Amino acid sequence: xxxxxxxLQTHFILDKAPPFLSIKGYAIIFLHQRxxxxxxxxxxxxxxYQLTYARSQAYARPGVSYALPTDYNQLRFxxxxxxxxxxxxxxxxxLRQLFDAMYHGKYRFEEFLELRPQEHYxxxxxxxxxxYKPSKKLKAFHYFLNGFLLEYLxxxxxxxxxxxxxxxxxxxxxxxxxxxxxxxxxxxxxxxSITSDLIRSTLEGASTPASDxxxxxxxxxxxxxxxxxxxxxYSTSPILSNACLLRFDERLAAISKDRQWIxxxxxxxxxxxxxxxxxxxxxxxxxxxxxxxxxxxxxALNPSKSKLxxxxxxxxxxxxxxxxxxxxxxxxxxxxxxxxxLHFYISDRSRLAKIFEEERSEGMxxxxxxxxxxxxxxxxxxxxxxxxxxxxxxxxxxxxxxxRSAE
Numbered sequence: 001x002x003x004x005x006x007x008l009q010t011h012f013i014l015d016k017a018p019p020f021l022s023i024k025g026y027a028i029i030f031l032h033q034r035x036x037x038x039x040x041x042x043x044x045x046x047x048x049y050q051l052t053y054a055r056s057q058a059y060a061r062p063g064v065s066y067a068l069p070t071d072y073n074q075l076r077f078x079x080x081x082x083x084x085x086x087x088x089x090x091x092x093x094x095l096r097q098l099f100d101a102m103y104h105g106k107y108r109f110e111e112f113l114e115l116r117p118q119e120h121y122x123x124x125x126x127x128x129x130x131x132y133k134p135s136k137k138l139k140a141f142h143y144f145l146n147g148f149l150l151e152y153l154x155x156x157x158x159x160x161x162x163x164x165x166x167x168x169x170x171x172x173x174x175x176x177x178x179x180x181x182x183x184x185x186x187x188x189x190x191x192x193s194i195t196s197d198l199i200r201s202t203l204e205g206a207s208t209p210a211s212d213x214x215x216x217x218x219x220x221x222x223x224x225x226x227x228x229x230x231x232x233x234y235s236t237s238p239i240l241s242n243a244c245l246l247r248f249d250e251r252l253a254a255i256s257k258d259r260q261w262i263x264x265x266x267x268x269x270x271x272x273x274x275x276x277x278x279x280x281x282x283x284x285x286x287x288x289x290x291x292x293x294x295x296x297x298x299x300a301l302n303p304s305k306s307k308l309x310x311x312x313x314x315x316x317x318x319x320x321x322x323x324x325x326x327x328x329x330x331x332x333x334x335x336x337x338x339x340x341x342l343h344f345y346i347s348d349r350s351r352l353a354k355i356f357e358e359e360r361s362e363g364m365x366x367x368x369x370x371x372x373x374x375x376x377x378x379x380x381x382x383x384x385x386x387x388x389x390x391x392x393x394x395x396x397x398x399x400x401x402x403x404r405s406a407e
């Protein structure tokens with residue numbers, strides 16, 4: 001029997017696909033608690049339910065145990081590659097079989113193979129970024145590729161903390177809490193630097209549930225990239241970015257261990273820390289060397305965001321502050337800003353619109369998108385503080401802004 005365990009989760013048994021009633025994208029399903037006596041009625045996102053059942057069909061037998069968190073808003077974060085049985089006993093299946101287990105005729109596999117991705121996205125300009133919004137059908141195919149292919153790609157979980165289920169920004173900063181010198185930098189044009197060739201080698205070098213991946217890899221690459229690069233806006237891009245940097249992460253982590261450095265990465269942000277400034281004096285050159293050795297010449301560090309700091313001044317990493325006692329918290333200025341905007345969001349929308357206009361010449365929609373980004377940042381950086389915001393401003397308000405940020 002497969003089991004996933006977590007102190008924050010309640011176990012359920014899914015013997016077969018239970019009947020469900022779809023309501024606005026959600027499914028009401030009936031599960032039996034593993035250690036309880038009565039059936040439990042759960043309201044879950046329909047897409048999550050669909051993936052759950054598809055995986056149980058493809059890989060499990062009746063009686064397989066799935067762990068569902070007690071907070072059903074978090075259901076989409078339940079599954080990860082640790083669910084593969086120890087020893088790799090999962091048998092790879094043809095992509096067609098996995099696809100049919102997922103969609104049961106809603107989409108045909110031939111539609112997947114024949115889709116022309118260049119006709120299935122819109123371009124949105126936001127600030128200085130170009131964001132690609134996939135069509136409903138392409139988004140569905142991305143969900144399939146995430147669930148049955150990309151989520152099984154290996155990632156160095158000891159150093160990489162972005163885009164991982166259950167990982168937080170705070171976890172990327174906490175290992176540095178007792179250091180005294182810090183080198184921070186980020187990768188320029190991060191997603192643009194990840195090319196089809198790098199994605200191909202990453203997929204070809206990994207063990208995945210698809211037994212015939214080589215047969216379909218060219219088409220899959222077309223679905224995952226635009227003009228041969230990883231696009232901002234595709235749900236597949238964050239997962240792929242972590243997997244594509246695996247060799248770099250492992251090389252830099254090994255060297256850091258030898259030098260008694262601490263290395264973590266959060267998406268394109270890289271942090272190196274140590275006990276004194278001289279020890280990490282050549283961190284920039286070493287990072288560049290690891291990038292060139294493992295990933296080629298496409299990646300470069302951003303000079304404007306590279307800096308070396310030491311204890312004795314305010315230590316701020318990824319927007320979080322390391323306090324004198326070693327605790328990690330969201331900067332007080334950021335907390336005050338979030339709470340001010342939330343206050344006016346609830347009590348005085350006209351005043352909020354004026355703030356957006358005065359600060360950055362933003363319209364209401366742009367300003368709300370920025371506020372949603374701040375709330376999303378809080379979700380990643382400090383879940384306990386997010387719960388305080390829920391208690392103070394209402395769960396509905398906070399969750400609606402999180403939902404807006406995820407769209």
